Amino acid sequence: MALIPRDFFARHSVQVAPELLGCVIEHQTAAGLVAVELTEVEAYAGASDPASHAYRGKTARNAVMFGPPGHAYVYFTYGMHFCVNLVCLGYGSASAVLLRAGRVIEGVELASARRTRGAAAVPFRDLARGPARLCQALDIDRSQDGTDVCVADSPLRMRWPDAGTTARSAERKVVSGPRVGVSSAAEVPWRFWWEGEPTVSVYRSATRRRPKLVTP
C-alpha cells in the first residue's frame, strides 16, 4: 500500500483536485475494508470562495478545514447526508477538495450492504456515485471529521492508484465543468471528472429549488 504523502495535499485545491482522480480512499472498520477509486471531485478555494463553507470564517463545524493539509473534513447536510473533503494547502487557507464519486474496487459486498435499503439492490455503478452515496458506501460520518488520511495506521487513508488503475488513467481524459449544487460562483469550472466514466454523478444545476409560497 503506497500512502499519499502530505506534501501532495499542501498545494492549491484546484491543482490537487484533478490529480486525485484514480487515487484510492479506503476505510478500515470492524465490518471490513472498503476502497474507492475516485472518478469525480470538486475544488473549493476557502475564505475567498463564496461557495465554500469557509467563506464566512472559521466555526466549530468547519474548523478542520482551517487546519493542516491531508485531513478529512466531514460535514452533515440535508438532515441525513454526509460529505467528505480533503483539506489542501492548509495553515489557515481552508481550501479543500470534495470527493463526489468513485468506483468501489474493494469490499463491494460490504459497500453494497451499506447502500442497500429495503429490497432493491443498488447497481454497481451507483455504489459511490454522488458525495453522500460515497460516504455511505465507506461508512463515513462525523466521527471521521479531522482524521489524518496521510498516516498508515489511520482507519481512513489515501493511497496512490494501483498499477492497473494507472494504466487505465493514462487512457482517461480529465474534463472539468461547473460545480454541482452551489448557488454562488457556479460559473467556476472546478469540478473534475473522467470523461465517459459511468460512476460519475449526474449533473444537476443549483437553480432547481425555490417552489416558494402560493396564494390561495
Place this chain on the structure above:
DNA sequence: CGAAGGATGCGCT
C-alpha cells in the same frame, strides 16, 4: 424517460 417534491437536522442570521 424527465420533472417535482418530500425527507430531515443542524448551522448560521
Place this chain on the structure above:
DNA sequence: GCGCATCCTTCGA
C-alpha cells in the same frame, strides 16, 4: 426560522 456542496420515490408523458 431559513436554507442547504443530496438522494430517493412518485407522478406524468
